Amino acid sequence: MSVAAALCDVTHQFDEHPALSNISLTLKEGETVAFLGPSGAGKSTLLALLDGRLRNWRGTAEVLETPYSATARPPRDARSEVGFIFQEFALVDRLSVYQNVMNGRLGRMRTWQSLWSRFGERDHLVVSGVLEDTGLTDLAARRADKLSGGQRQRTAIARCLAQEPKLILADEPVSNLDPANAEKILGLITGAARKRGITVVFSSHQPELSQRFADRIIGLRDGKLLFDRPSGQVSAADISELYHGASPSAELRVVS
Numbered sequence: 001m002s003v004a005a006a007l008c009d010v011t012h013q014f015d016e017h018p019a020l021s022n023i024s025l026t027l028k029e030g031e032t033v034a035f036l037g038p039s040g041a042g043k044s045t046l047l048a049l050l051d052g053r054l055r056n057w058r059g060t061a062e063v064l065e066t067p068y069s070a071t072a073r074p075p076r077d078a079r080s081e082v083g084f085i086f087q088e089f090a091l092v093d094r095l096s097v098y099q100n101v102m103n104g105r106l107g108r109m110r111t112w113q114s115l116w117s118r119f120g121e122r123d124h125l126v127v128s129g130v131l132e133d134t135g136l137t138d139l140a141a142r143r144a145d146k147l148s149g150g151q152r153q154r155t156a157i158a159r160c161l162a163q164e165p166k167l168i169l170a171d172e173p174v175s176n177l178d179p180a181n182a183e184k185i186l187g188l189i190t191g192a193a194r195k196r197g198i199t200v201v202f203s204s205h206q207p208e209l210s211q212r213f214a215d216r217i218i219g220l221r222d223g224k225l226l227f228d229r230p231s232g233q234v235s236a237a238d239i240s241e242l243y244h245g246a247s248p249s250a251e252l253r254v255v256s
């Protein structure tokens with residue numbers, strides 16, 4: 001299996017405060033990976049690095065065969081291969097679902113075409129397919145500000161899929177949703193990505209849901225990588241140690 005991203009010894013600090021410490025990891029093409037860890041663990045910072053938005057980090061990072069620089073954005077072509085699903089959806093309220101999803105195609109167009117929104121037949125075909133996969137066909141004409149939270153999230157996912165990325169990054173994509181919708185949305189992202197062979201990395205505060213939908217879990221705490229295992233091999237003790245600092249059995253050993 002080919003490598004989608006490789007980070008080696010990546011370190012970053014915000015104003016002297018370490019946010020990432022010596023992180024090394026490899027993402028394989030087509031796999032779904034969850035970043036788990038308490039607040040402030042460094043999950044969003046690591047996603048920003050993979051998205052090419054983080055500056056002034058140390059180490060090496062290569063994403064989809066593009067070596068990243070700590071001082072400049074990746075080239076436009078490379079950026080269009082990486083899709084990001086934001087927690088707050090970032091839709092244009094006055095535009096329809098269809099137009100919002102079509103906006104996902106802009107990064108793939110030449111500058112002059114995108115300036116005039118010159119969408120072609122293939123763009124419309126891609127958008128129709130994506131709307132169908134995300135169950136939005138019947139809502140295509142509705143304005144974004146007339147959607148429910150779950151429908152807005154589905155539109156944001158559809159826009160990301162319309163971009164035809166090779167890597168999807170999602171920062172806590174289901175944190176604002178009720179449990180039933182959270183499960184549906186995570187199933188939608190990971191299912192649509194698997195169908196297209198897209199690599200997915202999402203961050204979450206929900207260990208059980210993450211284990212169900214990700215192939216692999218990366219546990220982060222205080223900017224450090226605590227564990228990196230296939231989902232099926234992550235134990236309750238791993239999760240407890242991640243969130244509370246020590247596994248119950250380790251605490252018992254200390255007491256006895």
Ligand SMILES: Nc1ncnc2c1ncn2[C@@H]1O[C@H](COP(=O)(O)OP(=O)(O)OP(=O)(O)O)[C@@H](O)[C@H]1O
Pocket residue numbers: 014015017018019037038039040041042043044045046
């Ligand atoms: N723009 C910033 N300026 C200063 N410090 C920051 C900034 N962004 C993040 N940090 C700090 O970097 C560390 C990692 O933050 P990050 O947002 O990556 O954590 P997280 O795991 O995503 O947390 P959460 O689960 O709360 O979203 C934290 O200590 C945070 O306070």
